[in-house]
Amino acid sequence: MKIAIVGTGGVGKACAMAVIMRGCARELVLLDKNRELAQAVAVDMQYGALLSPNITVRAGEYEDLAGADLVMITAGVNEKTGGATDRKDPVGRLKLLKTNVGIFSDIIPAVVKAAPDALLLIVSDPPDPLADITRQLAGHDRVISAGTFLDSLRFRYHIARHFKINPMDVNAQVIGEHGTSAVFLWSSVSIGGKPLSGFISEGLQEFKEQVESDVKFANITIIEGNDASQYGIGMVCARIAEMVLRDEQDVITVGSWHAEYGVTFSMPSVLGRQGVSQVITPAMSLEEEQSLEAAAGILKKALQF
Numbered sequence: 001m002k003i004a005i006v007g008t009g010g011v012g013k014a015c016a017m018a019v020i021m022r023g024c025a026r027e028l029v030l031l032d033k034n035r036e037l038a039q040a041v042a043v044d045m046q047y048g049a050l051l052s053p054n055i056t057v058r059a060g061e062y063e064d065l066a067g068a069d070l071v072m073i074t075a076g077v078n079e080k081t082g083g084a085t086d087r088k089d090p091v092g093r094l095k096l097l098k099t100n101v102g103i104f105s106d107i108i109p110a111v112v113k114a115a116p117d118a119l120l121l122i123v124s125d126p127p128d129p130l131a132d133i134t135r136q137l138a139g140h141d142r143v144i145s146a147g148t149f150l151d152s153l154r155f156r157y158h159i160a161r162h163f164k165i166n167p168m169d170v171n172a173q174v175i176g177e178h179g180t181s182a183v184f185l186w187s188s189v190s191i192g193g194k195p196l197s198g199f200i201s202e203g204l205q206e207f208k209e210q211v212e213s214d215v216k217f218a219n220i221t222i223i224e225g226n227d228a229s230q231y232g233i234g235m236v237c238a239r240i241a242e243m244v245l246r247d248e249q250d251v252i253t254v255g256s257w258h259a260e261y262g263v264t265f266s267m268p269s270v271l272g273r274q275g276v277s278q279v280i281t282p283a284m285s286l287e288e289e290q291s292l293e294a295a296a297g298i299l300k301k302a303l304q305f
Helices: 010-022 035-049 092-114 127-138 149-163 204-216 218-226 231-245 286-302
Strands: 002-006 027-031 056-059 070-073 119-122 143-145 250-258 263-272 275-279
Touching (some): 010 035, 010 231, 070 092, 092 127, 119 127, 119 231, 127 286, 149 250, 231 250
Parallel strands (some): 070 119
Antiparallel strands (some): 143 250, 263 275
8 A cells, every 4th residue: 555745844744644653554655846855754754664554655756656546735835825824814725726726737747647546635725626626637536635524623622622521422524615614514513412402502602603713713823833734634634544545434524526516625425445435415404505505606716716
């Protein structure tokens, strides 16, 4: 099993470290326009990788992607560099799209030429419209985005912290865009199978608003303290890699193409070796359905440049 990561900036490094620690593959290839950086990261990680399940870590060129089962694309301008750290700006990560499309225009054709059968996981921001651009450049549909998987984990965490319980006991999902138009499925939130309404009534709206703010702007809060939001997404992408390479058929909120909406965004989806094999449309309130349609419209508009 072989994974490649294109881009060894903060997010690429975090993805690589998580892949190694979890033992997701037998071979990991790192690519970057700065070959010396990729080489240094690979050598450094390979030494420590002796403590993990057996894996070969090396830097390479595009031709070294041959035979890769999964390629993560983490290259591109990040939120801080691209000026996408204003909580009052509704555009959010979409501000980075045009710049990163230019970068992807060079990367994706080279990746597909070297690894035509690989599943492509788009991690760079904004991941959903970049996944749409990647589908066009790649000429195939084996493309997913990291989507709202991390958002859903953050959602569960903040609910669990409020009630002082284990987040694993919270059922809560974020769908749509990995960005400011994300849709929080409050209507189906439950704790141990009991609806949220059974735990809180007074101050419910204020609670929802606070949690949504904490989740939507988690990246900015992290960047303000550490320059980049990278470790959480690194762990998420390693877990996605496991699901793909082990053909686990797990249901997570991952981004894929939705023909009825005309864009890529996240829905609960069955993920395995071939990518998303089935989309499970969740029960939604009328307000949530309308919010999802609005999110799709925002993503389509962002692609018109």
